[in-house]
Amino acid sequence: MTLRVSRRNFVAGSAALLSLSALGTSALAQETRLRLLWWGSQPRADRTNKVSQLYQTKNPGTSITGEFLGWGDYWPRLATQVAGRNAPDVIQMDYRYIVQYARRGALAPLESYMPAKLNLDDFDKAQIEGGSVDGHLYGVSLGANSAATVLNTTAFKEAGVDLPTQATTWDEFARMGAEITKAGKRKGMFGLADGSGGEPLFENWLRQRGKALYTADGKIGFGVDDASEWYDMWAKFRAAGACVPADIQALDKNDIETNTVSLGKAAAGFAHSNQFVAYQAMNKDKLALTNYMRIKPDSKGGHYRKPSMFFSVSAQSKSIDLAVDYINFFVKNPEAVLLLDVERGIPESAAMREVVAAKLDDNGKLALAYVSGLGDLAGKLPPPPPAGAGEGELMLRNIAEQVGFGQLSPSDGGKQLVTEITQILARG
Numbered sequence: 001m002t003l004r005v006s007r008r009n010f011v012a013g014s015a016a017l018l019s020l021s022a023l024g025t026s027a028l029a030q031e032t033r034l035r036l037l038w039w040g041s042q043p044r045a046d047r048t049n050k051v052s053q054l055y056q057t058k059n060p061g062t063s064i065t066g067e068f069l070g071w072g073d074y075w076p077r078l079a080t081q082v083a084g085r086n087a088p089d090v091i092q093m094d095y096r097y098i099v100q101y102a103r104r105g106a107l108a109p110l111e112s113y114m115p116a117k118l119n120l121d122d123f124d125k126a127q128i129e130g131g132s133v134d135g136h137l138y139g140v141s142l143g144a145n146s147a148a149t150v151l152n153t154t155a156f157k158e159a160g161v162d163l164p165t166q167a168t169t170w171d172e173f174a175r176m177g178a179e180i181t182k183a184g185k186r187k188g189m190f191g192l193a194d195g196s197g198g199e200p201l202f203e204n205w206l207r208q209r210g211k212a213l214y215t216a217d218g219k220i221g222f223g224v225d226d227a228s229e230w231y232d233m234w235a236k237f238r239a240a241g242a243c244v245p246a247d248i249q250a251l252d253k254n255d256i257e258t259n260t261v262s263l264g265k266a267a268a269g270f271a272h273s274n275q276f277v278a279y280q281a282m283n284k285d286k287l288a289l290t291n292y293m294r295i296k297p298d299s300k301g302g303h304y305r306k307p308s309m310f311f312s313v314s315a316q317s318k319s320i321d322l323a324v325d326y327i328n329f330f331v332k333n334p335e336a337v338l339l340l341d342v343e344r345g346i347p348e349s350a351a352m353r354e355v356v357a358a359k360l361d362d363n364g365k366l367a368l369a370y371v372s373g374l375g376d377l378a379g380k381l382p383p384p385p386p387a388g389a390g391e392g393e394l395m396l397r398n399i400a401e402q403v404g405f406g407q408l409s410p411s412d413g414g415k416q417l418v419t420e421i422t423q424i425l426a427r428g
């Protein structure tokens with residue numbers, strides 16, 4: 001079941017914070033405690049907990065607790081906690097949500113802590129801007145990444161199908177997928193995942209057409225024809241046996257564990273480069289990364305180098321100084337960075353990139369090479385998505401499922417998507 005983050009839930013909640021005077025001496029104790037919340041897989045949790053343990057070792061008397069969820073469950077949980085005045089001190093934040101949370105006063109501005117307590121001097125300027133809203137810094141990028149295609153190279157080889165290259169088109173990729181499915185080397189395995197509900201895929205495809213998900217002024221950046229053609233392309237892929245049918249794609253809950261590649265249902269799936277380390281850890285077969293396919297051989301790529309995620313600090317936190325110090329440790333301490341590796345992306349700090357690069361294993365090197373080797377496939381970072389973009393992402397996925405199950409035609413699906421997103425954005 002897909003869960004939706006509603007703005008009503010986001011702003012709802014009537015529980016009030018107790019005053020410091022009512023807390024008495026416990027308020028002082030709280031200053032040495034931090035609570036973290038993030039989305040991700042178990043390997044990410046293991047790495048995060050190790051960094052927290054390292055921080056506690058170096059800062060005796062500090063207590064850090066953390067909780068993690070899958071992407072689909074994370075945002076409803078965060079919205080509920082923020083509305084209930086029970087937000088964690090350190091919040092893992094995404095590019096598509098940071099504007100929404102910042103403008104509603106849920107996040108603390110961090111620029112006043114720079115550079116004394118938060119040293120981002122060797123971060124790329126674009127990545128700092130990516131965490132800024134209305135002139136204030138609300139998120140510290142934890143790494144750079146790009147959208148990617150994950151390939152089960154063993155399955156491709158078994159089927160006698162060459163791996164795609166940077167020049168491969170979507171039509172060519174679909175033919176590869178159909179060949180893998182037809183070869184039937186593994187029972188129940190298809191060539192490709194169904195990417196029709198994937199927002200990064202759709203955005204990449206739109207960018208190749210000179211369009212966008214959203215304009216700089218927060219309007220929808222594509223039309224009915226674009227959305228209808230997108231759904232129709234994947235309908236044709238399903239009909240040709242190139243990608244998994246709708247009932248199998250429905251098993252994917254938008255996390256690594258349930259991705260069709262990890263489930264052994266597809267030889268190719270769609271993810272982000274920073275997830276590769278965790279994907280390989282969960283798959284016995286040899287995996288590889290490549291770009292999203294081109295619409296035409298001469299199409300400009302729709303990729304961009306983006307902040308994989310941010311750490312933000314709750315405006316409700318009673319331990320903002322401690323939270324800032326923890327984030328600075330997370331992104332600038334060499335021991336911490338080595339524990340994290342590139343699971344959250346390539347470090348933004350130039351100095352920390354050098355530290356990690358010297359110690360990367362083959363999987364980490366592959367992810368680093370992918371991001372740095374996009375070439376003409378990579379373009380400018382788009383503006384931050386407007387408020388409501390999270391609902392738009394879920395709408396794309398929900399309508400894709402309906403089209404996949406034959407409940408909507410691609411044309412009707414395209415019309416509904418544009419109508420729904422336009423209404424979501426109009427509500428502000």
